[in-house]
Amino acid sequence: MKIEKELYAGKAKSVFTTDDPDLLILNFRDDTSAFDGKKVESLSRKGAVNNQFNAFIMQKLEAAGIKTHHEKLLSSNESVVKNLEMFPVECVVRNIAAGSICKRLGVEEGITLTPPTFEFFLKDDELGDPMINEYHIRSFGWAKDEHIEQMKTLTFQINDVLTQLFREAGLLLVDYKLEFGLFQGEVILGDEFTPDGCRLWDVETRKKLDKDRFRQGLGDVIEAYEEVATRLGIEFLGTFTK
Ligand code: ADP
Numbered sequence: 001m002k003i004e005k006e007l008y009a010g011k012a013k014s015v016f017t018t019d020d021p022d023l024l025i026l027n028f029r030d031d032t033s034a035f036d037g038k039k040v041e042s043l044s045r046k047g048a049v050n051n052q053f054n055a056f057i058m059q060k061l062e063a064a065g066i067k068t069h070h071e072k073l074l075s076s077n078e079s080v081v082k083n084l085e086m087f088p089v090e091c092v093v094r095n096i097a098a099g100s101i102c103k104r105l106g107v108e109e110g111i112t113l114t115p116p117t118f119e120f121f122l123k124d125d126e127l128g129d130p131m132i133n134e135y136h137i138r139s140f141g142w143a144k145d146e147h148i149e150q151m152k153t154l155t156f157q158i159n160d161v162l163t164q165l166f167r168e169a170g171l172l173l174v175d176y177k178l179e180f181g182l183f184q185g186e187v188i189l190g191d192e193f194t195p196d197g198c199r200l201w202d203v204e205t206r207k208k209l210d211k212d213r214f215r216q217g218l219g220d221v222i223e224a225y226e227e228v229a230t231r232l233g234i235e236f237l238g239t240f241t242k
């Protein structure tokens with residue numbers, strides 16, 4: 001498989017086409033952004049840590065019967081993925097209140113949500129990723145009814161798998177964002193699952209071990225990601241060539 005051209009450079013990853021139209025290469029960069037791209041910094045090792053973290057989680061999900069775009073690791077900071085037709089929406093599940101829901105609804109950070117709650121956001125940085133509902137998704141044709149249902153079902157199934165996985169590592173999965181796309185007519189998990197797109201707290205101390213360390217200027221951002229990875233038993237390959 002040969003790398004062809006850069007299709008898109010996002011805030012944290014670059015997407016490349018290959019000589020196989022069904023496959024793309026995701027390059028996880030060290031760039032770290034928050035507040036819809038208003039705060040940006042390069043954090044050493046982040047690309048490699050997130051690429052391999054993501055591969056580990058995607059493999060766990062596959063083992064639990066959830067289809068993902070992940071094909072294989074290509075290098076320390078690149079992965080081969082299926083070329084999905086992405087839905088322009090983000091699916092968020094919250095097990096514990098944190099972040100935007102606290103501001104929006106005036107609730108205290110740390111409250112357990114029973115049952116966990118689900119929110120859709122429109123993927124549009126210029127608009128600040130506004131929260132939307134299923135009627136917006138239908139009216140604007142961002143996804144069909146059956147695909148909306150599948151995204152919700154899969155997002156909750158993933159919650160069951162990952163809350164348990166993290167709990168066994170002494171971590172609370174507070175919330176997370178997923179993106180889905182279509183591949184040969186089927187809804188498949190795309191993008192990434194890393195500490196950039198979820199909140200993880202130590203179960204005892206509730207220490208934040210995710211991108212909130214960057215958002216809130218708490219320091220030791222990548223050290224925290226590495227601590228999570230170590231607790232999960234992820235072994236980093238370091239730098240390896242293709
Ligand atoms: P952003 O676009 O939010 O700045 P990234 O820097 O992570 O985010 O860029 C990666 C882009 O690649 C995102 O727009 C994401 O929707 C898209 N993407 C992720 N996985 C796939 C896939 N399997 N097929 C096609 N596009 C994908």
Ligand code: UDP
Nearest residue numbers: 092098099100101175176177196197198199
């Ligand atoms: N999230 C994300 N990308 C986004 C928006 C949110 O990965 O564009 C993740 C975020 O890291 C958190 C969850 O989705 O784990 C819920 O985010 P929230 O709505 O609280 O927004 P925030 O205040 O984090 O911007």
